[in-house]
Amino acid sequence: MPTGMRGAKDFYKERFGLSDRLAVRLAALLAHKVDLTAAAIECLRDSPALQHVVLHPRLFEATAALNTESLKSLALPGEPLPGSFVVCEAGGWKTIALEEELLAEQGAPEDPEAAQLPALTPRGQVLHPSEIHDLFTRRDIAELELTLRTSADPKEKVTAIRRLALSPASDREKMALFAAALMDREAEVRSEAAQALASLGLAPEVAEDARFLAEGNERQRQSAAQRLGRRFRTAADTELGVLLRLIAGTLRYETSVDVRRLLIRGIEGACRSVARDARGCQELVHVLLTQLRDAAEELGPEVRRVLLLLGEANPEGVSRTLEHELASIADHRIRRPLVAAAIELASTAEARDRAVAQGIAEIEASADPSVECLQILNALGKTGEPVVPAVAGRLLGAPEAAQEALVRLLDILGGRPKTPPAVKARIGLLLLDALRHGHRAARLAVINSLAAADPALPPSTRRALAAELLRSLQEYASPGILAAIEAMLAKLGAPALPPLLEMIQRGERPASRLAAARVLGELAARLRPREAAQVARAASVVMEQLSSGFPDRAVLARTLGQMGSGPAAGKDVVATAAATLRSLILEKGLAHAALDGLGRLCLSPRVEPALKVELLDFFGRILDRDLPDIEARSLGTRKDEVVYALGGEVSAYTELVPGVLAGLRNIARTSSGVPHERAVERLIRTWREIADGRLQLGPGNTDLLLQALRDLGTLPDLPLARREAIAEAIALRRDYLPTVRVLADVLVAAGSAMAPRAAALAEELLHREATDRQLTANEHGIILETLVRLATAAALGRAAGRLRERIVGAVVDARNREIERAAALVRTLAQSPAIPQKLKKRLPPSC
Structure with a gap:
């Protein structure tokens, strides 16, 4: 029976070059006692049709009854496999193999390897010991030894080995000479030495494998190398020395990288024993290193692994x-x-x-x-940490690529929780040096590092890093790099506040001052109550700059609201910020930013309930007043297109409404009691007015309001009555498909408490998917995603079984019609524990 290849995931990746997905599947099949031959795996690597069969979900389910016919039934119609495959059974294992492999075994001689090489020379004793002593003098033995050690003619050496095997020299002396001959350059000499050792007690199979290594074809040499590798694990000391010399000699002169790889892997099992002999260990290391001269990339991993195993011992x-x-x-x-x-x-x-x-x-x-x-x-x-002093001495003098690599190394070392504070402090200073004096690539590596933002760094280092990062804002123009600098600054904590405020007040470049203001809002929102005094000082600076000609007061307005949302903002700061922002709403060009700031401020736990009620009334008055109609006037035509200009009244929708909606949502999310109820009711009422056609906020604001209702409707501790009110309001606009997705999220958040409503929504969507011929591909996708969302959650109640079956059918039908996103939804259904196994069997294989 053909032999299957068994190993861990990495074995299949390294040996056959398989992808992660295929390697994981082959390793998983071993748990079901199913394996593949090497030839079958080679076909698998290059054949999508065979990959489909091996990755098919039914292959796992049918392993107990797997046979050749069931294997072939998994193939795709019209996609031929790269050969005729069969399933062989032996010893409780099922092996997937090529039919040719069975034929090759049936047609081969019983011992094909032995049949292709001449028979071993008999080693029986043909002379009486007294006759041997008469034939060999001590001088004759010395001359034979000299020939074996110095001759350049392999035939002379072979003859010398044969004569020495018959000589009266001691077994110890013969063993030493024949073992040395195992390291000879010529294969026939090594083979003869191994056979001679068999006469001294070496296992005949080892001698036979030595002959294959010396004289066989590549396949025979690989098989011999594998067998010798297995023998290493149980070899006694005397045999181990012979095996090592045999393999060392072969490695020196073998040309096949694959054979050498197998020989090196075989040594792994003997590393602990070899390491006990200092000289033998030294010789083996030397032999291993010579393998890298012409195959560093191919054999480097194997050599390194053996070296590490030797080093452990x-x-x-x-x-x-x-x-x-x-x-x-x-x-x-x-x-x-x-x-x-x-x-x-x-x-x-x-x-x-x-x-x-x-x-x-x-x-x-x-x-x-x-x-x-x-x-x-x-x-x-x-x-670990002993590396830091060495890096410190070479960091700033290193070339750019090396300097970048060393910075990343420091980032890894400094980011470990167990790194001592003193070492982290030194790493922080090194990163600061690289930021100040390093090459561009190294500075970018510092900007993107985690260790530079570690709160365990001394405050003085973090303050210096913040000042240097603010200066570097002038160097870069890439939005990605500038965003990374701002993100790093926001992580540096309270020590970064002085340089940030300095930049906001006295920075030379407007862009840098604006960036510092944005960072200040994010940083202050993260600070803890013990830093309240510093946040209060920062808030006073911001309010001063609002009336001192700052380049963009809208940025400061948003910053002020964000600063007040954090736990370090005291009640006085919050109240003052709220009053300032409300006054800014009346100023031209600041309404949107001020309302945005107020919305952020409403996230603060320090906002008093009375202030929240005031803000609710304020937001309500903005929504209750008649928003102006947007008028457009034609500016003529350009390239066959009519161009319109919108009036200033559009700012009411682009500036006021988004901030009001955000503020209402944030009050509802962070409050309880009356403020929470009033905020939710206000949002629901606004949505009902839109659904009834009494209010027009524009598509963008409608989506903002819908998302606000979703955020509230999916809160885990929301009372059922309020969740039902939100769902009922959202359902008024089911004709607007994005609403359907939000409604499903709210129903799923309720679990089985709103099962009848969830089931009714599923029925409605299934009907629409089946009958509405005007749906676009995107609309099909929205409906299917919503159905899958319902099917994979515990929201369908008693109707779950029937509805899930219909939803699976709809998704499979969409997949067959190649509707966009259907394939991804098939994978979602296949991975969901909520979908019964019998329904998963109906799903097509995922790509």
């Missing part, structure tokens, strides 16, 4: 050997994985410091250290 010896070997290696491709191993294996502080210095030197020598020196960076990261 003998860290001092392996570390010393590595350090010695590195002194003679100049090729950076070879040095990098070895330096990484040396860093991890360093057994003393002195050895570690030398290895770390070599690692940093390799990073500096690389054009792309984040890729080429990834193993070194990982090893330095594992080493």
Whole structure:
């Protein structure tokens, strides 16, 4: 029976180059005692049709009854598989293989490998011991030994081995000579030495595998390498020494990378035993390192893994050997994985410091250290805080790419919770130095780092970082970089307030002053009550600037409202901010920003209930007054298009209404009792007026109001009666499809408490999906998403089973019609625990 390949996910990825998805599926199938042969896996890698079969959900469900016919039934119609596949059973396992593999086994001789090589020379004793002594003098034995050690002719060496095997030399002497011959350059000499060792007690199968390694084809050599690797795990000391010499000799002269990889992997099982012998360990390390000269990328991971395993058992010896070997290696491709191993294996502080210095030197020598020196960076990261002094000495003098990599390394080290405060403080100063004096790439790395914003950094460092970041605002024009700088500033906490206020008051560039004002609002909202005095000082500066010619007072208005929303804003600050913002609403160009600020302010836990009631009345009066109709006048035509100009009355909709809606929502979310009830009722009433056609707020404001109702209707602790009132109001505009999604969210938030309403909505949407031929692709998507939202939640009550079946049918039909988003919804249904398994079987395979 063909042999299946079994291993963990990484085995399939590394050995066959499979994707994560396929590797996970093969590893999961092993739990059901299903595997694939190497040939089948090779076909799987390149065949989408076979991938469909292996990833099919029914393959998991049918493993108990899996056979050749059921396997073929999973294939897509019209998509031929890359061969004829069969399911073989043996020992409780089911192996998916190519039919050709069965035929190959049936047509092959019983022992094909042995049949392709000449038979081993018999090693029976043909002479009596007394005759042997008469044939060999001590001089003859010495000459044979000399020939074996010095001759350049492999035939002479083979003859010498055969004669020595018959000689009266001691077994100890023969063992030493034949073991040395296992390291010979010529394959036939190594093969003959292994057979000679069999006469001294070496297992015949080892001698046979040695012959395959020396004289077989590549497939035979790979099989022999695998068998010898398995033998390492149980070999006694004497046999282990022979195996190591055999493999070391083969590695020196083998040309196939695949064979060498298998030989190196085989050594893993013997690392602990090998490490006990200092000289043998040193020789093995040397042999392993020679493998990297022509195959650093292909064999680097295997060599590094063996070195680390040897180092676990003998860290001092392996570390010393590595350090010695590195002194003679100049090729950076070879040095990098070895330096990484040396860093991890360093057994003393002195050895570690030398290895770390070599690692940093390799990073500096690389054009792309984040890729080429990834193993070194990982090893330095594992080493931890002892790396920081070495980085400190090289950071500012490093080339740009290396400096960026070192900054990212410091960010990793400084971001760990267990890093001591003193080390974090030093890392903070190094990041500050890089921000002040580093290359552009390193400065950007600091801007995007986490360690620079660590609250454990000393306040003086965070204040200096804030000042430097504010200065760097003048350097960059990219919106992404400017946003990252502002985000970093907002994380620096109270120590950043003095430089921010300095920039707001006396900054030279308007853009920098505006950025500082935006950051101030976000930062102050995050501060804790113990920093209330500093927030009060900042709020007074903002209010001063509102009347002192600040470049954009609207930004300050929003900042003032955001500052008042945080826990560090006292009642006096909140009250003063509210009064200031209400007065600004009457000023031209500031209404929107002032209302936005008031809306943010309503999130504050320090807003008194009386003030909230005042604000509710204020917001209500704005909505109750007659908003002006928007008039447009034609400006003529341009490129066959009529161009209109809107009047100033449009600002009532773009500036006033959004802020009012946000304020009402925030009061409702953060209040209880009367303010909460009045805010919710006001929003519901406004929505009803829109639904009845008595009020027009425009599409944008309608969506804002709808989202506000959704936010409130999905609150977990909302009373059922209020949730029902919100749902009833929203349902008045079911003709507007975005409303349907919001309504479903509110019903789902109620669980089974509003099941009849949820079931009725599902029925209505199913009917509309099936009968309305005017729906666009986007509208189909909205309806299907809403149905799936209902089907995957506990909101359908008694009708859940029947409705889920119909919803699954509708989604599958949409998938077959290739409606946009239907494929993603199929995956959602397949992954939902709310959908019964019998319904999941009806779903098509997800892509």
